[in-house]
Amino acid sequence: MDTRCRLYLITPPVLEPGFPDRLARALDAGDVACVQLRLKDAPRDAIRRAVDALRPVAQSRDVAFLLNDDAAMAVETGCDGAHLGQGDGDHAAARRLLGERTLGITCHASRHLAMEAGEVGADYVAFGAFFPTATKETVHAAGTDLLEWWSEMMEIPSVAIGGITAANCGPLVRAGAEFLAVVGAVWNHPEGEAAGIRTLEAAIREASADAA
Numbered sequence: 001m002d003t004r005c006r007l008y009l010i011t012p013p014v015l016e017p018g019f020p021d022r023l024a025r026a027l028d029a030g031d032v033a034c035v036q037l038r039l040k041d042a043p044r045d046a047i048r049r050a051v052d053a054l055r056p057v058a059q060s061r062d063v064a065f066l067l068n069d070d071a072a073m074a075v076e077t078g079c080d081g082a083h084l085g086q087g088d089g090d091h092a093a094a095r096r097l098l099g100e101r102t103l104g105i106t107c108h109a110s111r112h113l114a115m116e117a118g119e120v121g122a123d124y125v126a127f128g129a130f131f132p133t134a135t136k137e138t139v140h141a142a143g144t145d146l147l148e149w150w151s152e153m154m155e156i157p158s159v160a161i162g163g164i165t166a167a168n169c170g171p172l173v174r175a176g177a178e179f180l181a182v183v184g185a186v187w188n189h190p191e192g193e194a195a196g197i198r199t200l201e202a203a204i205r206e207a208s209a210d211a212a
Ligand SMILES: Cc1ncc(COP(=O)(O)OP(=O)(O)O)c(N)n1
Pocket: 008, 036, 038, 040, 068, 069, 083, 084, 085, 086, 087, 088, 104, 106, 126, 127, 136, 159, 161, 181
C-alpha cells in the first residue's frame, strides 16, 4: 500500500449527460486512487447503466471503481468494491460477498465503529465529516485527533471526507489520512474538474512535504 495521501473521487449526486467525459478529464488531470459511484436517489437500473458507462472510464486508467451502498450490485456489475455506511446492511456478509474486492466502511467520528470495521475486514475506514458540506446532511463531526490516533494504532488506511478542499486539506494530510474523499471540490471547481484535481493534488503535495 502506497503511504502517500491520495485522492478518492466521488461522483456528483446527479449525473448530467456527458458526465463520462468529465470523469475522464478529472482522472487524466492527476493522481486519483479510486472513484465511487454515489447516486442516492436513482432507480437501480439507472445505477446499473451509470456503472456500465463509468466503470470502463476508471478501470481503463487503472483507477479502482467502487459502488456506494450495495455490495451485491457491486459484484454483479464488475465493480472493484463497495463503500458501505452503518445503515447499508451486514458488513460481515458484504465482506464474504466481495471476496478480494475492496470493502470501505463509514465510521463517522467513532473509534469504536472503526475498530468494528477493522474486525470485519474492511480495506479502509472512512471518517467525517471534517468540514461543513453542501453535498450531504451530516450529523457527525470528526477531528484530526481521530486520524492521528488511527494512523498510529492501525494499519488499515483511513479516508477523510466532508467539505474537503485544497485550502483546508493540509491538516488532514499531516494527521495521517491516506485518502481524501471529495465531491464538491472537484465537480464544483470554478475552473472545471481538471483544475479541481490539480489544485487538490498540489495541496496534498505541499502538506506531505511539510509532514516529511
Ligand atoms: C468514502 C466515503 N465515506 C463516507 C461515505 C458516506 O457513506 P454513508 O454513511 O453510507 O452515507 P451515503 O454516502 O450512503 O449517503 C461515503 N459514501 N464514502
